[in-house]
Amino acid sequence: MSEMWINMGPQHPMTHGLWNLRVHIDGEMVLDVDPEMGYLHRGIEKISEDRHYNEVVTLMDRCCYVAGLAWEHLYILSAEQALAIRPPERAEWIRMMSEEFQRLGSHIMWYAAFVQDIGLMSPFLYGMRDRDLILDLFQSYTGARMTYEYMRVGGVRNDLPNGFTDRARKVCDWLIDRFVEYDRLCLGSDIFHKRCDGLGTMSEKDCVAYGVTGPMLRSAGSRRDLRKDRPYSAYDRVEFDVATADGADVTARYLVRMEEMRQSVRIIRQALDWLDRHPGPVMAARVPRWLGAPYAPIGNEGYLLKRNYPKGLGLSAIEEPHGEAQAYTVNDGGEHPYRVKFRSPVFANISAAKKYLVGYRVADIPPIMGSVDVCVGECDR
C-alpha cells in the first residue's frame, strides 16, 4: 500500500479540543507526524497588554478550561513578583487548596475522556459524576463552576464560606474511595492493558531534551515536581510524595496520575486543617488602588501611567495538572503589564509528538494522545 498523509482532526474524537494531527502512514504504521496547532489561538498574551493586572485573571480561566484556578494561580504569582506585593498567609493556603482541587478536577476529567478513548464507557460516567462534586465546591466559594475569576493580586477575592471545610472533607472522603473503583475498572480490564501496555514510550532522557514535563516525565522514572523542587505558596509546609512510575508508557502515565490524585487529597486534608485553625485576612492590606481600577479617569488617561511605581519582572512556575507551567510578567511601571508570556506544558508535550508516536499503529494514536492529556486552550492560548 502506498504511503500517504492523513488528517486526524480538527474534528476527530481523539483530539479532545481543536487541533489537527497530520499523520504520515504506510498502511497501519505511523511513519511521521506533524501536529498543527492554532485553531484555538485567541491571543491571550496580546489581550493582556491592554488589561489591568487583575483583569488578566479573567483570561486565565479561558486559558485552560479544565484547570482555570491553577492558571490563575500561575499568573498571580508572577504578577505579584513583578509588582512586589505579598499576599497574606491564609490566601496562600486557599490558593494551594484550590490548585489541588483543580488538579483533582483536571485529572478526573482526563480519566473520563482517556478511558472513553480506549473503548470503556462506564468510567466516563463515573468520572463526570465525581468531578461535579468538585465543581460544586468551587461554586460555593468562587461563585462559578468553570470561569472562577477568584484570585487577585495580593490575595483572593473572598474568604471561604461557613462550613466549607466540612463539605470539602466529605468530598475528599468520597473521592478517595472512588479511586479504588477507578483502578478496578481499568487495571482489572484486559481491554485496558491490551490497548495501553508498552505504548508511546519515551525515555527520561528524551523527555528532558524535548521539554516534556509533568506526569509524562514522572512516568519515565523522574522525580521532578516543582511543588517539591521549588516550593511555592505553602507547598513546603505540607507532606506529600511525588508520584512516579518506570514504564514510561501509557499505563505508567495512568498510574502516575491516579497516585497524584491520592496525594492531592492528602495535601487538601492538611490544608483544610490549617485553614480551620488560622482565620485571618485573605487580601493584602496595602494593594495599590489602581490595580483594580477598570478604567483610567475620563479626561485624565495619562494619570495612571505617570504614577511612580517601581518597575519589575516576575517569573513564576507551578506544577500544573499537565506539567510545568510558567509565566513571565514584565511590569514597566505602566498600568497594564507590558508583556506576559506563558509557557504551557501541553504545548511542549505535543511538540515532542514525533518521539512517542512514530513506529506505532494508527489505532494506537488515541490512547497515546489520551495519555498526554491535551488541553488545547492552554496550548494555543
Added chain:
Amino acid sequence: MEAEFSAQVSARLGDRVAGIESFPGTLGRVRFRADAALDVFRSMRDDLAFDHLSMVGGIDWVDHREAFYVLWSDARRAYVILSADLPAQNPHIESATSIWPSANWHERETWELVDIHFDHHPDLRHLLMPDGYAFHPLLRSFKLHEPEELEVKTRNV
C-alpha cells in the same frame, strides 16, 4: 548560591556575558551577547548543567527586541534566565534547537509573534497563526481593534 553561580558563569563565558542581574526565585538573569549565543547555550548545558530549556520568548521594546530563555537545572534545582538584546531592524539570533530540541516550537512561536528570526532553525514556519499570515501580533505596532485584511492560504495535503 547566586554569587557562586555568577562567578562560574563569568569564569566560563567571560566577555560573552554582558552582565548578571539578580532575579529573586532564580539564580539570576544572565544578559549575553547575541552573536555568541551558541557558545553560551552549549556552555550552559554542558558545563553548568542546565539540561532543561523551559521557555523561549521575545519582548518588543520598540527601540530594540529582547529574546529570553528560561532554563532549569535538575542538579541545582533552580532556574536561570538568559536574555539577549537584539536590534529592532532585522533581529536575529542563533537557534537553540541543536542544543535543546525543546526550543523548536518555542522559537517558531517567538518568530511568528515577535518577529525574531532564529538562524539555522530546522523548521521555522507558522504555528499558531495560519500559513501566510503577514503580521507579527505581539509587536507593539500591532494595535488591537483595527481591522486587518487577511488572506489565508490553504496547504495541499
